Amino acid sequence: MxxxxxxxxxxxxxxxxxxxxxxxxxxxxxxPSSKKSVNLLSWGIQDLFFEKELFSDLDTIKNLSKNFNWKNNLIKVIKENYYESLVLTDVKKKIIWVSDGFTKMTGYEKEYALNKTPRFLQGEETKETTRKRIQTKLLNGKPFKDVIINYRKDQSTYKCELHIIPLHNNNSSEITHFLALEKEVV
Known part of the structure; x- marks a missing residue:
């Protein structure tokens, strides 16, 4: 194993x-592997370490979901996927909300990120081909995962796994926002 x-x-x-x-x-x-993988979240490990942040994120997402009338089941997505940071953008990719984990992961204050695109986290080592691949996947309008090299406030780099979910309006089914569940990977 x-x-x-x-x-x-x-x-x-x-x-x-x-x-x-x-x-x-x-x-x-x-x-995908035909073997069943063990989901560590099912062991409650995430809740042990991130319980306070998890509940805060869930409350915020519930409120945003209600306000924007999204049809996605984001509570399920958040509970079933490990993340360190959540980033919510509008369709123009302007950041409208980030979780507290964003500051821990990037060093940037939440307020600094608002109304910017996530591109401010990128730099010299961020590959243009990766940017284009992510842009293409966003245009496809389906959930996806990818990895990009980002920069923290102190200019150190990290590999950031993005799990991006397009958010659809309940009435029209159009995409109104994108939610990124992010974590640092080796």
Whole structure:
């Protein structure tokens, strides 16, 4: 089992660093593992360490969901996925809300991020091909995961896994916002 996890992690790291052309060549061959993975969240580990932030994030998301009339089940998504930071943008990719975890992960105060695009977190080592790939995935309007090199306030880099979910209006089904569940990966 440990060897399988190591292989999956190595593949994940390899795939996340591919140029778009190479990724396109192999993406059709990438299949989810047929083996059941163990979801650490089911053990309650996240709740032990992040209980206060989790409940605060859930309350905020519930309120935002009600105000914007989203049809997505975001409470389920948040409870079932590990994240360190949540970033909510409008369709123009302007940040309208970030969780407290955003400051811990990036060093930037929440207020600083508001009305900016997440691009302010990118820099010299952020690949243009990664930016374009993410932009294409956003235009597809479906949930996705990707990894990008971001910069903290102190200019140190980190690999940020993004799990981006388009948020749809209940009445018209149009995409009104994007929610990114973010975590640092090795």
């Amino acid at each position: 440990k060897n399988d996890l190591t292989k999956m992690m190595a593949l994940d790291i390899y795939v996340s660093n591919l140029e778009e052309e190479k990724y396109s060549e192999i993406s059709t061959n990438l299949q």
